[in-house]
Amino acid sequence: PLFRNARFETSIAKPSGLPSPSGPEIAFAGRSNAGKSSAINTLAGHVRLAYVSKTPGRTQLLNFFRLNCGALMVDLPGYGYAAVPEKVRKQWQGLIESYLKHRESLIGLVLIMDSRHPLTPLDRQMIDWFAPSGRPIHILLTKSDKLTRGPATATLQAVKRELAPLGEKVTVQLFSSLKKTGVEETETVVARWLAA
Numbered sequence: 172p173l174f175r176n177a178r179f180e181t182s183i184a185k186p187s188g189l190p191s192p193s194g195p196e197i198a199f200a201g202r203s204n205a206g207k208s209s210a211i212n213t214l215a216g217h218v219r220l221a222y223v224s225k226t227p228g229r230t231q232l233l234n235f236f237r238l239n240c241g242a243l244m245v246d247l248p249g250y251g252y253a254a255v256p257e258k259v260r261k262q263w264q265g266l267i268e269s270y271l272k273h274r275e276s277l278i279g280l281v282l283i284m285d286s287r288h289p290l291t292p293l294d295r296q297m298i299d300w301f302a303p304s305g306r307p308i309h310i311l312l313t314k315s316d317k318l319t320r321g322p323a324t325a326t327l328q329a330v331k332r333e334l335a336p337l338g339e340k341v342t343v344q345l346f347s348s349l350k351k352t353g354v355e356e357t358e359t360v361v362a363r364w365l366a367a
């Protein structure tokens with residue numbers, strides 16, 4: 172499994188601190204509280220891997236995890252958290268924007284959204300920053316266990332329809348860290364990026 176045994180490697184606070192590329196990078200982004208840390212932990216099969224990203228002082232950083240295959244998983248700061256000063260929020264957004272727009276070794280973006288509140292304005296902002304690169308975006312609609320089958324499928328279809336104008340580089344799936352559903356689908360998509 173692609174994300175198993177991922178190991179924390181380094182954290183950076185500003186674009187100037189980015190390590191020189193040492194493998195293809197897969198970024199994970201999402202609104203704070205969307206379920207990003209849980210999704211990373213579930214994919215890695217590690218209860219507290221992304222905990223490192225949640226420790227005070229680390230939430231504003233880009234955290235790099237090395238996968239067994241040599242690729243890197245990059246956990247971006249959760250955005251949209253209301254209880255931080257505007258100035259700090261601007262700073263994180265600047266860091267995320269610069270990374271998404273300019274990082275050569277970044278080959279794809281996994282965007283985590285709460286399946287009950289998909290495609291918020293900030294989620295669209297991430298897509299707008301990254302889509303021009305022509306690289307793929309895979310959306311995890313997580314906490315899907317909180318929806319029954321009908322509404323879950325309806326949400327999946329609605330998000331797909333909404334993003335259809337961006338073409339085949341955008342893919343969408345349901346995911347649940349609680350039920351551990353969707354893991355294989357995510358692995359398959361990201362493995363395809365790495366093999367391309």
Ligand code: GDP
Pocket residue numbers: 201202203204205206207208209210249313314315316317346347348349350
């Ligand atoms: P982050 O801020 O995006 O890293 O979000 P967390 O992973 O910390 O999750 C935020 C909250 O949502 C926590 O209370 C989690 O327990 C809960 N949560 C995360 N994923 C799921 C899921 O798949 N199902 C359910 N029911 N709750 C989840």
